[in-house]
Amino acid sequence: MVWCMSSCDSTSDGPPARASLPEASAPCADPGIGLYLHIPFCKTKCHYCDFNAYAGLGAWHARYVAALRREIALAGERYGPLAMRTLFFGGGTPSLLPPEAIAALIGDARRHHGVRPGAEVTLEANPATVELAGLRALRAAGVNRLSFGVQSLRPHGLRALGRDHSAAEAVASYEQARAAGFENVNLDFIYGWPGQTLADWDADLDAMLALRPEHLSLYALTVEQGTPLARLVAQGRVRPADDDLCADMYERAAERLAAAGYRHYEISNWARPAAPGGPALACEHNLVYWRNEPYLGLGCGAHSCFGGRRFWNVLSPQEYVCRVEQGLPVAAGGEALTPALALAEEVMLRLRLDEGLDFVAVAARHGADPRAVYGPALAELAALGLLDLDAAGARLTLRGRLLSNAVFVRLLPAA
Numbered sequence: 001m002v003w004c005m006s007s008c009d010s011t012s013d014g015p016p017a018r019a020s021l022p023e024a025s026a027p028c029a030d031p032g033i034g035l036y037l038h039i040p041f042c043k044t045k046c047h048y049c050d051f052n053a054y055a056g057l058g059a060w061h062a063r064y065v066a067a068l069r070r071e072i073a074l075a076g077e078r079y080g081p082l083a084m085r086t087l088f089f090g091g092g093t094p095s096l097l098p099p100e101a102i103a104a105l106i107g108d109a110r111r112h113h114g115v116r117p118g119a120e121v122t123l124e125a126n127p128a129t130v131e132l133a134g135l136r137a138l139r140a141a142g143v144n145r146l147s148f149g150v151q152s153l154r155p156h157g158l159r160a161l162g163r164d165h166s167a168a169e170a171v172a173s174y175e176q177a178r179a180a181g182f183e184n185v186n187l188d189f190i191y192g193w194p195g196q197t198l199a200d201w202d203a204d205l206d207a208m209l210a211l212r213p214e215h216l217s218l219y220a221l222t223v224e225q226g227t228p229l230a231r232l233v234a235q236g237r238v239r240p241a242d243d244d245l246c247a248d249m250y251e252r253a254a255e256r257l258a259a260a261g262y263r264h265y266e267i268s269n270w271a272r273p274a275a276p277g278g279p280a281l282a283c284e285h286n287l288v289y290w291r292n293e294p295y296l297g298l299g300c301g302a303h304s305c306f307g308g309r310r311f312w313n314v315l316s317p318q319e320y321v322c323r324v325e326q327g328l329p330v331a332a333g334g335e336a337l338t339p340a341l342a343l344a345e346e347v348m349l350r351l352r353l354d355e356g357l358d359f360v361a362v363a364a365r366h367g368a369d370p371r372a373v374y375g376p377a378l379a380e381l382a383a384l385g386l387l388d389l390d391a392a393g394a395r396l397t398l399r400g401r402l403l404s405n406a407v408f409v410r411l412l413p414a415a
């Protein structure tokens with residue numbers, strides 16, 4: 001039985017623990033879920049990273065995988081089989097785990113949750129953590145999409161970001177993925193790193209386009225508090241690119257990727273068709289998030305939005321493992337969204353996508369027309385050139401994409 005798991009629009013007060021999630025009450029057309037499995041291990045920690053990822057925990061890998069397998073099974077018992085429309089191994093560096101561990105986790109997800117035919121199964125990988133035989137084993141296990149954290153193919157860019165692989169290793173890993181049969185590959189790049197010039201970025205664009213991946217995610221560097229990069233910036237030892245240069249880099253990327261046949265579909269994401277005239281290979285899993293559809297996150301620090309509630313697990317891998325081994329709940333917190341916040345989140349998430357905000361669809365989902373709630377703000381943003389607004393909906397302009405945080409701030413409900 002598949003139950004209706006609408007997005008986080010519940011209005012009831014709710015307990016934080018996952019164990020006390022309510023049962024959904026009515027069957028509906030099968031929406032499927034996005035299933036996220038968090039793998040928190042990395043070889044080294046990059047200068048800029050504030051993700052829930054840790055170096056030096058090799059001794060915990062096997063126990064962590066066993067705990068994650070247990071959590072997958074428990075989620076199956078608790079919720080019944082969920083139609084899995086996407087599966088995403090994120091991290092961290094999931095490619096640090098042996099392929100047999102990934103195969104076991106995919107098998108568990110299939111066994112306990114069911115999987116839709118053709119479901120996208122993505123694994124995040126770092127260059128120099130994979131080799132051909134392992135990639136073939138991952139492909140045979142059912143991984144059909146790889147996402148490589150390349151970040152730059154400029155040697156001084158990799159140094160500035162504290163990456164532990166070379167440009168040559170990144171290209172070699174990508175070519176091995178192709179040789180192993182992967183036909184859907186994403187490459188992540190970062191722009192705005194300290195010392196980067198527009199010529200550096202052009203060289204990175206040349207290199208990424210020469211590889212012809214199906215998908216590209218391009219992110220502006222953000223200096224996160226508490227990272228080694230933040231300390232270097234505070235000490236005046238490095239200076240990231242300024243906002244104007246980052247805007248120039250974004251616009252340059254938008255022009256060059258469009259000319260190369262890539263379709264922009266989310267603020268930082270582009271995809272190209274696998275075959276001429278076919279659909280662009282957008283990341284189906286991330287579309288689940290951006291379309292505000294249900295997802296379940298398992299593993300330390302993983303977040304879920306499911307069964308009318310949002311909730312998350314303990315951050316620490318060690319605490320997560322120990323809790324699972326002792327039969328204790330792994331949920332660290334949760335919340336129900338007010339109708340106003342649920343509407344605001346849907347509006348902001350959908351505006352990230354080029355398909356934009358459809359007023360009628362959002363009104364049907366939330367019982368509140370975004371025009372009634374946000375009419376003045378939307379009109380102001382359109383007057384500022386940040387939104388294209390018409391009778392049916394709204395979409396960010398290129399300028400709006402560059403200033404998306406300023407757009408979203410205006411759409412937050414009053415506290």
Ligand code: SF4
Nearest residue numbers: 042045046049053092
């Ligand atoms: S590889 Fe990714 S997750 Fe790991 S430290 Fe670097 S940026 Fe963070």
